[in-house]
Amino acid sequence: MFIKINNITFYYDSFKALDNITFQVDSGQFFTIVGPNGSGKTTLLKCINNTLKPYTGAVYLDKEDISIIGEKAIARKIGVVPQNSSSQFPFTIFDTVLIGRYPHLGTFESESKKDYEVVRHSLDLCDIRHLETRLITELSGGEFQRMVIARALAQEPSVLLLDEPTLHLDINYQIELMELLVKLCKNNGLIIVMVSHDLNLAARYSDRVIILKSGRIFVCGTAEQVFNEQNIFDVYGVNVEILRDKTGCLNIIPLCVKTL
Amino acid sequence: MKNNSSIMFFLLILFVFTVILSLIQGPVDISCKNIFKIIFYKLGIPVSITWDHNVYAIIMSVRIPRVLLGILVGMALAVSGCAMQSMFRNPMAGPYIVGIASGASFGASVIIIFGWTRLLIVPGAFLFSLLTAFCVYYIARVKGKVPVETLLLAGIAVSLFFSAMVSFTQYYASESNLREIVFWLMGGLWKADWYNVLVSFSVIVPCTFILYLFNRELNALMLGEEVAQNVGVKLETTRKIILVLSSLITAAAVSVSGVIGFVGLIVPHIMRMFVGPNHRILVPASAFAGGILLVWMDTFARRIISPTELPVGIITAILGVPFFLFLLRTRKKTMGF
Numbered sequence: 001m002f003i004k005i006n007n008i009t010f011y012y013d014s015f016k017a018l019d020n021i022t023f024q025v026d027s028g029q030f031f032t033i034v035g036p037n038g039s040g041k042t043t044l045l046k047c048i049n050n051t052l053k054p055y056t057g058a059v060y061l062d063k064e065d066i067s068i069i070g071e072k073a074i075a076r077k078i079g080v081v082p083q084n085s086s087s088q089f090p091f092t093i094f095d096t097v098l099i100g101r102y103p104h105l106g107t108f109e110s111e112s113k114k115d116y117e118v119v120r121h122s123l124d125l126c127d128i129r130h131l132e133t134r135l136i137t138e139l140s141g142g143e144f145q146r147m148v149i150a151r152a153l154a155q156e157p158s159v160l161l162l163d164e165p166t167l168h169l170d171i172n173y174q175i176e177l178m179e180l181l182v183k184l185c186k187n188n189g190l191i192i193v194m195v196s197h198d199l200n201l202a203a204r205y206s207d208r209v210i211i212l213k214s215g216r217i218f219v220c221g222t223a224e225q226v227f228n229e230q231n232i233f234d235v236y237g238v239n240v241e242i243l244r245d246k247t248g249c250l251n252i253i254p255l256c257v258k259t260l
Numbered sequence: 261m262k263n264n265s266s267i268m269f270f271l272l273i274l275f276v277f278t279v280i281l282s283l284i285q286g287p288v289d290i291s292c293k294n295i296f297k298i299i300f301y302k303l304g305i306p307v308s309i310t311w312d313h314n315v316y317a318i319i320m321s322v323r324i325p326r327v328l329l330g331i332l333v334g335m336a337l338a339v340s341g342c343a344m345q346s347m348f349r350n351p352m353a354g355p356y357i358v359g360i361a362s363g364a365s366f367g368a369s370v371i372i373i374f375g376w377t378r379l380l381i382v383p384g385a386f387l388f389s390l391l392t393a394f395c396v397y398y399i400a401r402v403k404g405k406v407p408v409e410t411l412l413l414a415g416i417a418v419s420l421f422f423s424a425m426v427s428f429t430q431y432y433a434s435e436s437n438l439r440e441i442v443f444w445l446m447g448g449l450w451k452a453d454w455y456n457v458l459v460s461f462s463v464i465v466p467c468t469f470i471l472y473l474f475n476r477e478l479n480a481l482m483l484g485e486e487v488a489q490n491v492g493v494k495l496e497t498t499r500k501i502i503l504v505l506s507s508l509i510t511a512a513a514v515s516v517s518g519v520i521g522f523v524g525l526i527v528p529h530i531m532r533m534f535v536g537p538n539h540r541i542l543v544p545a546s547a548f549a550g551g552i553l554l555v556w557m558d559t560f561a562r563r564i565i566s567p568t569e570l571p572v573g574i575i576t577a578i579l580g581v582p583f584f585l586f587l588l589r590t591r592k593k594t595m596g597f
Contacts, residue, residue: 051489075492082486089482089537099480103492107473155491 001027001158003191007057008047010040010215017043018054019215025208027158030185030192032202035212036236041195042083044212045161048193049078061158075103079152083163086144090135093147097122097132100154122153126180142173149180160184162194166201174198178205203227203250211235223250264541267534271548278552282327282559283319287567290315326452329460329516330558330572331551333449334523336464336513338550339543340506341524342531343471346478346539347502348408355510355524358415358503362422363392364514369429369441381444382459385515392418393507397500405496447518447573449558456516463512468547471505474498475539482537522576523550526584533587553580 003025010018017040025031033041046052048059050067058065066074079100087096100122101115123129126146131139136147145165152160162181166174182205185192196202202209203223210220213235219226227250232240239255283295294311298319301307340355348357356362367388371380396418400411430441477498480488489495510524531545554572557579561572 049490051486071489071494072492075490080490082484082490085484085487087483091479091483091537095479095538096483099476099483099487099491102476102480105476151487152490 001062001189001191003048003159003193004060004063005044005048005057006060008044008054008059009056010043010047010052010054012043017215018047021057021215021217023210023217023220025159025191025193027189027191028185030182030205030207031194032206032209033193033195033212034197034199034202034209035218039212040215041212042163043215045080045163045193045195048159048161049080050074072103075155075157077157078159078161079155079157081145081148081152081160081162081165083167085148087136090137092132093123093128093134093136093139093150094119094132096136096147097151097154100151103155118156119150119154122150125153125184126150141168142170142176145169145173145177146180149177153184157190159191159193162192164195164197166196166198174201181205199227199232199252200250203252204247227252264535268541268545268548271545271552275548275552278555279327279331282330282555283323285559285563286318286323288315288318290319295319321453325454325457326449326558327555328457329449329452330555332457332460332464333513333517333520334527334550334552334554335468335547336460336509336550337520337524337554338527338531338546339468339471340509340513342528342539342543342546343474343478343502343506345528346482346537347499347506348412349482349484350408350412351529352525353412355506355513356419356519357412358396358507359392359418359422360389360507360510361514361519362419362426364389364511365426365445365519366392366422366429368444368515368518369426369433372440372444373429373433373437375437382456382515386511389511389514390507392422393503393511397503406499443571444518446571447520448561448569448571449517449554450569451516460512460516464509467505467509467512468543471502471509472543474502474505475543478502478539478543479537482539518571518573520554520573520576522573522580523554526580527553530584530587 005021005023008018008021009016021044033044035041043052047054050059053067058067060066061077066077097119098111098115101111101118104115105111120129123132126149128143128146128150131143136144139147149165165177169177178201181192181194184190206223208221209223209226211218211226211231218235219231227242229240229242232238232252241253241255243251243253245251280292280295284290284292294315297307298311298316301309302320337355341353344353344355344357345351364385367385368381371384396411396414397406399418400406400414402410426445430438433441477488477493480491480493481498485495527550528542528546531542531549535541535545554576557575558572560579561570561575564570
């Protein structure tokens with residue numbers, strides 16, 4: 001299983017948000033997209049699951065063009081964890097995750113035993129089974145994010161897209177969440193495409209990284225290849241020092257902006 | 261889950277109780293026993309005839325149609341109010357949000373001032389309200405999409421326009437026509453007959469059922485447009501279908517009963533407090549509660565200054581609003597909006 005993003009260009013009116021983006025992610029790969037604000041990261045994610053229609057280019061899942069297979073079929077293959085999710089409506093966790101079964105159900109079909117099992121399994125994977133009757137309005141940031149991931153997993157997707165999943169989480173939850181994602185990726189063979197602002201998390205957990213700059217791929221490769229002082233200065237305009245921590249991962253420390 | 265089925269069971273009991281109570285109430289005393297016997301007789305079950313002809317006529321052509329119409333209209337307003345609130349994710353949305361009430365009022369007023377046959381009022385109001393809803397929808401359309409805020413604003417604007425048109429017709433209406441228009445606008449179930457029951461039944465019941473089938477889509481929409489899209493909901497198509505169904509349901513209710521406020525706005529909120537936001541249970545619960553509430557209110561409206569009656573719209577607001585405010589103060593936390 002692989003997902004191939006082929007020559008995607010996208011415009012907001014006349015503004016070119018994405019310019020000729022091409023890359024491929026294979027099963028069991030953790031892929032991270034980084035880049036400055038407004039570089040087109042979120043737009044790219046939305047183009048991948050076809051909620052924004054690319055101007056040119058296409059997204060292929062195992063050579064199948066996803067733009068022609070319909071919304072429900074896309075949702076059976078691609079799960080999404082969107083950026084700023086929160087809810088003011090007191091659904092229970094179970095009911096909310098059950099919404100992830102939507103693409104598997106026909107209009108006249110009601111949820112079967114299997115659907116409930118998948119929901120429970122997703123809750124187990126995200127370690128929130130014990131919270132299933134809690135209301136989503138009463139969850140902490142970390143629990144809510146796990147619930148959103150469980151909902152995406154209930155779609156039984158082959159690809160998981162995440163838009164800054166660690167935003168607003170404390171460092172403990174950040175690490176827990178990243179390790180959950182790595183586990184899903186390595187054990188369940190999920191393709192993970194994550195957008196992040198956190199270069200250190202990206203460096204530690206990703207198999208491959210691309211840096212976007214003004215809607216173009218500036219550089220693509222492993223964390224070691226991509227994260228060097230020159231690249232980061234060129235994209236972000238910040239001088240950084242790159243060190244290695246105890247675990248051998250890269251650590252990117254901002255020093256000063258280029259005008260100084 | 262268990263809690264929800266007990267609430268549905270309670271609503272069902274209350275529903276049956278409400279219907280019986282409402283059938284007994286009226287200026288002519290009719291015993292409960294005779295009411296049951298007449299219903300059984302009508303259903304073809306052999307019973308001894310212990311009632312006189314007048315009683316039979318009152319039950320069959322006055323009280324039963326009235327209760328049925330009350331149930332249908334209450335159900336319609338509550339269900340479409342519920343759908344609109346969820347789709348717009350706006351607690352102030354109600355069945356009349358896309359201008360249906362004012363469109364229907366204008367249609368009815370025009371028919372009244374031109375002195376056309378009163379038989380035209382129901383179909384005329386129905387057509388006008390749908391026409392208004394379509395206008396609002398197409399005004400709000402930008403590049404094939406209908407943003408929620410634009411739709412709400414367009415609905416309010418068009419409503420204001422038609423309200424002004426209704427005022428205009430009232431200004432030029434003769435004394436007797438004016439009275440008729442004002443009564444129509446107040447909303448009530450006094451025009452209840454089998455014709456109205458059948459007309460509204462044939463629209464409201466099938467549309468409500470189809471709307472119920474969209475309970476999953478409504479849940480997804482409540483979690484946000486982005487979430488809905490991500491799980492595979494066809495956003496624009498779904499919205500259009502829900503809007504059309506709600507409009508049909510509301511139009512059918514308004515055209516037989518005039519503009520009855522409160523029920524469509526408040527009943528979904530009350531039910532959300534009790535059963536939560538999941539539409540699988542919220543839609544049927546709202547339907548039952550709407551029917552029950554309107555029949556109660558109508559019974560009250562018929563009896564309070566017997567032998568004449570008050571428009572039920574007045575009662576729903578005067579009695580219902582304090583009740584709702586009480587709930588709002590005491591159970592604020594679980595409401596969700």
